[in-house]
Amino acid sequence: MEATLPKFDSIFSIDCVIFGFEAGELKILLIERNEEPFKDWLALPGYFVEQNESIDDGAKRILHELTGLHNLPIKQLHTFGEVNRHPQGRVITVAYLALIRIMGQKELTPITHYAKKAFWHPVKDLPKLAFDHTEIFQTAFRRVRKRLNYQPIAFDLLPEKFTLTQLQSLYEIILDKKLDKRNFRKKMLSYGFLKELSEKQKGVSYRAAKLYKFDRRKYNKIFQAELAMEGGS
Amino acid sequence: MEATLPKFDSIFSIDCVIFGFEAGELKILLIERNEEPFKDWLALPGYFVEQNESIDDGAKRILHELTGLHNLPIKQLHTFGEVNRHPQGRVITVAYLALIRIMGQKELTPITHYAKKAFWHPVKDLPKLAFDHTEIFQTAFRRVRKRLNYQPIAFDLLPEKFTLTQLQSLYEIILDKKLDKRNFRKKMLSYGFLKELSEKQKGVSYRAAKLYKFDRRKYNKIFQAELAMEGGS
DNA sequence: ACAAAAGTGTTGCGGCTACACCCATGC
DNA sequence: GCATGGGTGTAGCCGCAACACTTTTGT
Numbered sequence: 001m002e003a004t005l006p007k008f009d010s011i012f013s014i015d016c017v018i019f020g021f022e023a024g025e026l027k028i029l030l031i032e033r034n035e036e037p038f039k040d041w042l043a044l045p046g047y048f049v050e051q052n053e054s055i056d057d058g059a060k061r062i063l064h065e066l067t068g069l070h071n072l073p074i075k076q077l078h079t080f081g082e083v084n085r086h087p088q089g090r091v092i093t094v095a096y097l098a099l100i101r102i103m104g105q106k107e108l109t110p111i112t113h114y115a116k117k118a119f120w121h122p123v124k125d126l127p128k129l130a131f132d133h134t135e136i137f138q139t140a141f142r143r144v145r146k147r148l149n150y151q152p153i154a155f156d157l158l159p160e161k162f163t164l165t166q167l168q169s170l171y172e173i174i175l176d177k178k179l180d181k182r183n184f185r186k187k188m189l190s191y192g193f194l195k196e197l198s199e200k201q202k203g204v205s206y207r208a209a210k211l212y213k214f215d216r217r218k219y220n221k222i223f224q225a226e227l228a229m230e231g232g233s
Numbered sequence: 234m235e236a237t238l239p240k241f242d243s244i245f246s247i248d249c250v251i252f253g254f255e256a257g258e259l260k261i262l263l264i265e266r267n268e269e270p271f272k273d274w275l276a277l278p279g280y281f282v283e284q285n286e287s288i289d290d291g292a293k294r295i296l297h298e299l300t301g302l303h304n305l306p307i308k309q310l311h312t313f314g315e316v317n318r319h320p321q322g323r324v325i326t327v328a329y330l331a332l333i334r335i336m337g338q339k340e341l342t343p344i345t346h347y348a349k350k351a352f353w354h355p356v357k358d359l360p361k362l363a364f365d366h367t368e369i370f371q372t373a374f375r376r377v378r379k380r381l382n383y384q385p386i387a388f389d390l391l392p393e394k395f396t397l398t399q400l401q402s403l404y405e406i407i408l409d410k411k412l413d414k415r416n417f418r419k420k421m422l423s424y425g426f427l428k429e430l431s432e433k434q435k436g437v438s439y440r441a442a443k444l445y446k447f448d449r450r451k452y453n454k455i456f457q458a459e460l461a462m463e464g465g466s
Numbered sequence: 467a468c469a470a471a472a473g474t475g476t477t478g479c480g481g482c483t484a485c486a487c488c489c490a491t492g493c
Numbered sequence: 494g495c496a497t498g499g500g501t502g503t504a505g506c507c508g509c510a511a512c513a514c515t516t517t518t519g520t
Contacts, residue, residue: 004269005322008244008284012314012325036237051241051323055314079312079327081245081288089238090284092245094312094325165499182501183483190481206497207490398471415474416510423508439470440517 010090014059015046015133016074017095017140018067019123020102021157026123026173027102028137031066031115037087038130042121044137046093047114059096067118068109073156074098078139085132095136097143099156148174152193155214163201163209164188193219243323247292248279248366249307250328250373251300252356253335254390259356259406260335261370264299264348270320271363275354277370279326280347292329300351301342306389307331311372318365328369330376332389381407385426388447396434396442397421426452 018029030042045066049058059074074096081092108118123141128134147153154170168184188194195215200208251262263275278299282291292307307329314325341351356374361367380386387403401417421427428448433441 005242005244005319005324006281007242008281009238009240010245010282010284011238011241011243012245048239048241049243049314049325051243052316054316055312055325058314076312079288079309081282081291081327083285083287086238091238092282092288092325092327094314163499180484181499182485185500186502187482201499204498205492207492207499209499396472413510413512414472415512418473419475420509437471438519440472440519442472 008090010092012049012055013046013086013091013093014049014055014062015044015080015093015095015131015136016059016063017044017077017097017137018063018069018072018074019097019099019140019144019157020120021170021173022102022120024169024173026157026170027120028123028126029067029069029108029118030121030129031110031118033114033130034116035114040116041130042127043130044095044133045115045118046133047112048091049094055094059094063096065112066110066115068107068111069100072098072100077143078136080132080136082132093131093136095140097140099144099153101157101159103159145174152214152216152219155216158214161197161199161211161213163211165209167212191219191222193222241323243325245282245288246279246319246324246326247282247288247295248277248313248326248328248369249292249296250277250310250330250370251296251302251305251307252330252332252373252377252390253353254403254406255335255353257402257406259390259403260353261356261359262300262302262341262351263354263362264343264351266347266363267349268347273349274363275360276363277328277366278348278351279366280345281324282327288327292327296329298345299343299348301340301344302333305331305333310376311369313365313369315365326364326369328373330373332377332386334390334392336392378407385447385449385452388449391447394430394432394444394446396444398442400445424452424455426455 020027020029029045031045033039033041033043045063047062047066049055053061060071063072063074064070075098077095077097079092079094083090085091102120110118126134126137129137144153148171154167157170158166164185167188168179168181171184172179193215195213197211197213199211201211202208253260253262262278264278266272266274266276278296280295280299282288286294293304296305296307297303308331310328310330312325312327316323318324335353343351359367359370362370377386381404387400390403391399397418400421401412401414404417405412426448428446430444430446432444434444435441
């Protein structure tokens with residue numbers, strides 16, 4: 001390759017906003033930084049992209065190194081490129097977004113030493129984050145809220161088997177408003193992509209609710225047309 | 234600033250997908266490149282971001298330098314970061330999108346010598362573009378198509394005064410399907426953000442149609458809630 | 467008078483909202 | 494038996510799709 005590209009002291013980074021749902025609360029994945037700048041601050045998991053990896057690959061690698069989580073279904077959210085967003089120089093960051101099930105992934109263990117630890121933090125009462133990460137988080141949260149109205153993202157957050165009340169309460173938490181129980185259930189069931197299981201809830205001190213599963217195959221069949229549109233944007 | 238950032242030979246660029254509407258056709262703004270690589274190819278207007286400008290500012294500057302157009306209402310679309318998208322090295326590009334009125338901006342004159350010329354090209358029958366610009370264009374077009382269904386972007390493309398038939402035909406072109414005349418007009422008028430003018434179309438050899446104007450103030454009043462949501466994403 | 471596009475209403479359906487009570491279970 | 498959430502139906506409104514003819518104007 002000929003050296004005809006201009007040189008700038010500029011680098012790219014990735015920052016990931018990973019949502020989870022646990023104990024009735026919406027949470028995001030944070031790390032405690034172990035490096036300057038913002039050493040000891042809380043931050044979104046993020047780091048620099050290597051020269052020989054695509055940003056999508058870089059995002060997966062970085063997330064894995066900082067949290068131990070593998071191969072999450074992350075999607076690009078937005079790119080933040082203010083000149084002074086990083087105190088040490090010009091760093092443009094591409095933010096990625098994912099919604100995942102927390103279940104069984106309790107042991108978050110950073111592989112690199114750039115993070116002291118990684119953990120889930122409730123979205124309510126987020127402290128001030130390093131860099132412009134608070135702004136990145138807000139952009140992500142707005143996007144999730146909007147997307148909830150037309151994409152089945154709630155099922156990425158819930159356990160595989162869930163009750164309709166759990167589903168509704170997740171909607172209420174994300175949208176930050178009360179929904180009508182009857183209307184909500186009617187609508188959800190009318191879509192036809194929820195599979196009713198024969199199982200019931202266990203260990204509750206009141207009438208046990210039916211469990212449901214999200215049937216992605218059916219969902220895809222029903223919403224083929226829209227899926228085609230989503231494609232690459 | 235301490236020199237603690239890692240160094241990579243990586244740079245950012247901007248590419249702009251600018252849509253216009255002219256002579257009943259949807260068009261985008263292209264340049265003919267005057268630089269290697271892809272010298273003499275058609276490409277989206279794009280160039281490298283300087284170190285001391287935000288990507289948003291850079292996008293406006295670059296667009297101006299390549300086409301002579303000032304201060305367009307561009308918005309970030311997506312960031313493309315495949316390793317080999319630029320043959321000379323690692324270049325991550327942030328794509329921007331705008332929809333504008335072509336009217337009266339016929340003289341497109343590149344200010345830098347990086348572009349031989351800039352011109353509007355119909356979206357139908359786009360030739361192969363430089364780099365991954367065809368893919369970027371497609372992503373942009375998909376986005377526009379989707380957005381048309383819930384945002385008043387058509388009015389950015391039309392002249393200030395337009396007939397309902399013109400509006401409908403623009404919808405039909407972007408969505409690539411026929412719409413029902415009566416339903417379309419009813420729906421558009423029912424929103425209440427179209428101001429009927431006393432003027433009529435001129436110079437047509439058939440019954441002249443009423444002209445309308447998009448009343449953005451009214452639109453904002455009506456859709457306040459949703460606007461608040463759009464905010465930063 | 468004719469060609470070309472402007473302009474106009476009704477009906478049926480499906481989805482959304484609002485709203486209140488009985489049921490099953492564990493303690 | 495009581496507390497707790499589980500589960501259910503109806504009626505009115507609104508937006509959407511389907512559908513065809515008359516009016517105006519310029520030539």
